[in-house]
Amino acid sequence: MSLGGKLALVTGSGRGIGRAIALKLASQGADIIVNFFRHRDSAEQTAKDIEALGVKAEVIRANVGDPAKIDEMFDMIGNKFGRLDIFINNAASGVGRPVMDIDVKAWEWTMDINARALLLCAQRVVKLMEGRGGKIVSISSLGSRFVLPNYTIVGVSKAALEALTRYLAIELAPLDICVNAVAASAVETEALKFYFKEGLVKDNRQVTPAGRMVIPEDVANIVAFLCSEEAFMIRGQTIVVDGGTSVGLFALAGK
Amino acid sequence: MTVEEQIRDIIAKITRVDKSIITRESTFKEIKADSLDIVQALVAVEETFGIEIPDEEAQKFQNFGDFVSYVENRVVQEEKV
Numbered sequence: 001m002s003l004g005g006k007l008a009l010v011t012g013s014g015r016g017i018g019r020a021i022a023l024k025l026a027s028q029g030a031d032i033i034v035n036f037f038r039h040r041d042s043a044e045q046t047a048k049d050i051e052a053l054g055v056k057a058e059v060i061r062a063n064v065g066d067p068a069k070i071d072e073m074f075d076m077i078g079n080k081f082g083r084l085d086i087f088i089n090n091a092a093s094g095v096g097r098p099v100m101d102i103d104v105k106a107w108e109w110t111m112d113i114n115a116r117a118l119l120l121c122a123q124r125v126v127k128l129m130e131g132r133g134g135k136i137v138s139i140s141s142l143g144s145r146f147v148l149p150n151y152t153i154v155g156v157s158k159a160a161l162e163a164l165t166r167y168l169a170i171e172l173a174p175l176d177i178c179v180n181a182v183a184a185s186a187v188e189t190e191a192l193k194f195y196f197k198e199g200l201v202k203d204n205r206q207v208t209p210a211g212r213m214v215i216p217e218d219v220a221n222i223v224a225f226l227c228s229e230e231a232f233m234i235r236g237q238t239i240v241v242d243g244g245t246s247v248g249l250f251a252l253a254g255k
Numbered sequence: 256m257t258v259e260e261q262i263r264d265i266i267a268k269i270t271r272v273d274k275s276i277i278t279r280e281s282t283f284k285e286i287k288a289d290s291l292d293i294v295q296a297l298v299a300v301e302e303t304f305g306i307e308i309p310d311e312e313a314q315k316f317q318n319f320g321d322f323v324s325y326v327e328n329r330v331v332q333e334e335k336v
């Protein structure tokens with residue numbers, strides 16, 4: 001699996017899962033555009049770590065919840081590179097609230113960053129992939145189909161993201177652009193470790209048949225596979241990476 | 256308009272509170288700004304003044320006055336460059 005000579009944009013790749021994806025694609029030879037929003041230092045560190053792997057890295061700040069910033073980002077990529085082979089829609093944000101506490105502002109913020117960004121970015125990405133084909137992979141979560149505490153808006157935004165993935169996959173298939181998503185259960189990132197400490201998220205090892213938490217690299221491995229030619233016939237799918245948690249629910253409940 | 260007045264307008268618009276209750280000593284809680292409001296205010300202020308405010312810095316703001324002072328200093332620095 002080699003991505004030598006390919007150019008990939010990974011949104012929100014300064015830290016967490018996005019960073020792991022960026023490093024994985026870089027380790028396979030792809031040059032990487034690291035997008036970030038609020039943490040420039042992390043993004044620059046990721047870019048350094050990518051360059052240490054012998055490929056090129058570029059850092060671009062853009063709030064993917066803002067259509068004008070998306071345009072600026074793609075204008076810049078268009079002018080500087082004139083092409084794109086891989087687009088990873090990873091950036092996400094959200095407000096953890098019960099259904100009854102969700103207001104218009106929280107809804108729009110979350111939907112704009114998590115779901116609308118895929119639409120607006122894909123429309124620009126296609127132009128950069130025209131005539132060469134490409135891969136689009138979004139990062140989703142189990143919250144799109146299962147109810148997690150206070151996860152409402154993010155879960156709904158992920159459901160939209162997965163549905164849009166199917167529509168894009170079909171419409172872009174004639175252009176040789178493969179569109180898929182990867183949905184993870186709770187992933188052990190720095191952010192999640194903080195939530196553990198604060199008692200906001202429970203350690204879910206007991207409900208993971210595979211016996212450990214999902215780590216960012218587990219997600220990155222599947223993303224890299226979906227970006228390879230071996231995955232050419234996988235279209236519009238959401239691949240679940242959860243160590244068996246979702247299919248094992250009933251077995252675990254009976255324990 | 257001064258930096259302070261501009262930031263006060265931005266925050267009042269986001270949190271929909273009366274401008275007159277926002278003083279330099281007001282905490283974000285008193286202004287009824289939740290974490291999402293704060294991020295939106297940061298983004299709006301960044302765009303208004305053409306600066307970038309790292310989250311690491313923003314987390315240090317205890318009240319409206321800290322926010323304003325930080326931006327005032329940054330705007331002065333930018334003018335010097």
Ligand SMILES: NC(=O)c1ccc[n+]([C@@H]2O[C@H](COP(=O)([O-])OP(=O)(O)OC[C@H]3O[C@@H](n4cnc5c(N)ncnc54)[C@H](OP(=O)(O)O)[C@@H]3O)[C@@H](O)[C@H]2O)c1
Nearest residue numbers: 012016017036037038039063064090091092141186187191
């Ligand atoms: N962690 C989990 O348990 C888990 C589980 C399932 C799925 N996921 C999904 O995996 C993806 C990455 O999650 P994570 O846990 O690694 O994220 P995270 O630690 O919460 O970090 C979020 C990332 O998204 C970026 N971001 C946020 N808002 C943005 C915006 N408006 N524009 C551009 N970038 C923005 C952030 O950039 P800055 O730091 O620069 O602001 C950061 O790089 C998300 O789609 C998430 O929903 C996570």
